[in-house]
Amino acid sequence: MTMREPEAPADLNVDVLVIGAGPVGGTLATALATAGVSVMVVDAQALAPMELPAFDGRAYAVAASSRNLLAAAGLWDLLPGEPCPITGIRVSDGRLGERASPLHLHFDAASMGEEAFGWMVEARSLRVALNARLAALPGLHLAAPMTAEVERRAGGATARLSDGRTVRARLVVSAEGRRSALRAAAGIGAARLDYRTDGIVCAIAHERPHRGTALEAFLPNGPFAQLPLADASPEGDSERALAAREGFPHASAIVWSERSSLAPHFMAMEPPAFEREVMRRMGDHLGRVRLVGGRWSYPLSALQAMRFTDTRLALVGDAAHGIHPIAGQGLNVGLRDVAALAELIIEAKTAGEDVGAPALLSAYQAQRRPDAILMLGATHALERLFGNDMAPVRIARRLGIAAVDRIPALKGFFARRAMGFAGGTASGLLGGRGIMPAG
Template sequence: MSKRIEVEVCVVGAGPVGATLAATLAAAGIETAVVDTAPLPPMEMPEFDGRAYAIAATSRNLLVAAGVWDRLPDFPCPIREIRVSDGRPGEPPSPLHLHFSADELGEEAFGWMVEARSLRVALNAALPSLPHLQVFAPARPAVERAPEGATVTLEDGTAIAARLVVGAEGRRSPLREAAGIGTTRFDYGQTGMVMAVAHARPHRGVALEHFLPNGPFAQLPLAGTAQHPHASAIVWSDRTALAQRFLAMDDAALSREVARRLGPQLGAVQVIGRRWSYPLSALQAQRFTDTRLALVGDAAHGIHPIAGQGLNLGFRDVAALAQCVIEACHAGTDPGGPEALARYQAARRPDALLMLGATHALERLFGNDLPPVRIARRLGIAAVHRVPSLKRFFARRAMGFGGGALSGLLEGRGLLPAG
């Protein structure tokens, strides 16, 4: 026998962004449903696989508000310092570098490294505990939207009546395509490689962003395990043909290639866990809303990982949309109506475009090995390092401050100090 439920918001897609949005709304007392075509991953802690997220300081506060952060099974590793350098594989980096310290800002950390498996376990633990949230996974939704409301029908006949449907299903979002929302795309001709390494010396919470001619190479500190007490995540972008060669290497050969780019500061390195790869491209939806529909995360935008802000950009969407929905519900107005959706798009699309432009410009600038350009960017790095106001601006952006709606929502809920 089919059943019908009524909610304010139905989120389609239970990945990190969609699940966090559902948890944030439900924690605020908003009746919410979340639907995903795949079953939620098992609650048991899976084996270490090397994937991790760099969670900015303000994104951490959002996860706290959603009741997710305190459920992480492993203590996240703080990023206390960031070192930015320019060079070539196998050569010492330029002495003109940029160094950020959270202590200089009076902050605990720029962000925290959270393993993907750990965040999934925390989300799975948080979702069933929220009385205003209903989870349907696995379930295949059929969505009908009209000016008066939306209905999400599942294969078992369950009908979810919602005032707003949220597309959080990733870059190939069926909801975005069904709404006829076009996208602008750019293929970088690069492949991103993600893996973890064990190393002989402690990282002391220092992250490295090393700009190389074929793409950026980042070392991000991990908490480590009993077997590997000193470990880091590696996010490495290179031309696709070269990346395929690297990924085909055995662990010993790949470890040598990592060491050529990482340098000697962490001692001997060894690739551990699995390797992951994905083509690098940029994507921007022409609009983030349609009738009774809002797009969040990769369904709305995708950027080059050069600044490590992809997931944090999605969390800004979460905060902005949550703010619009919560304010509308508290005011007794329609959270899926044109006014609320217009506020969401106005809050998010310009920031997403700015981040897209900034990461694209960085990739073009630092992926150029022409001598005049190389000299100019190294001088630019050194100049930022020597100008405190500029350095503080970039450091606070790395922490997520200045993120518009994200900071505003957190300040309003008392989770983030104003200013």
């Protein structure tokens, strides 16, 4: 009996090749495939398994516009558990050891006729939804862990995968993050800014309810944010369930900016000492707190690519831009890239046009680069303004906060920014009025 040689992996022809299966790349792929565009997704890392612990402390603030996109991509309804709505935002200015200034800014979604400014979605929940949707969609091919050598020409792109397959595509999208190899290979430069601060990310359980309100406290060493999470069930043996049974039934995510020289000190603290430092910055309005899940720390910097496109190439998310987390808009800006690019691709596909044509890429850059630059400039200005502890500047910004709180038109402008509805975004996928799923 003669042994047969194993069959070689089949080559593929797709409309779009997405490099990177994270939240931005994965959402783009699912949005396109939902609308009938053929997609290949390649990621060098294995997708995080669904068997990860039920809670690890990381979460995303998903703006209202981004929720519309996740719904259009078929992801929102697949999220395990209910995302927590952000129905209020309180902005204050303070210093450690002092009470927060009474001159504050408060946004209330109901008073502005909105359901919520956004929703807090646990990082694992979004990964679970992405994994399920990526596996279920016809016309979507996934390769992870896998690497690809990409060659782009005017007539199309070819990728040679590490398993021997060849993939031909009309467009390649880099969703690889800030160290994008495709951006570097295209010779696209990027301006960078190091803030010399670290972001400390964790979650806390607390005694009193947050009532859907987020806190942004501006402190001399950097902003401190408390973001509401859904309450924990006391059932089970997870850290959050244990905390709930012991009188800490409510939870919030913490995003804390600290000087890079001091961040390792806080990261090394025992939980009780770390919890006291959280309360020093947040105040006691949520009662006693308990650290749950892990702690993460990463350096904060800004990045802006000099252009978002090249021949048969588009950059999205952190491959194109990165901003300070002071306004919690990093993921949302990336999802606005996804909405704009997906809408252009779907329209071109429906019209029988080339989804990687120069005109399409020019339209994408024209839509997205100004908004990304505006967000980078705004977050940078906020970081500089609120990181200044000089008395005249501190007094002026507190008066400014109070003034905005008393001017409805200005409050409405900032509220719509928080919800992600801004100029330069695609109306269809963001507003829910655009191209419907293919099936």
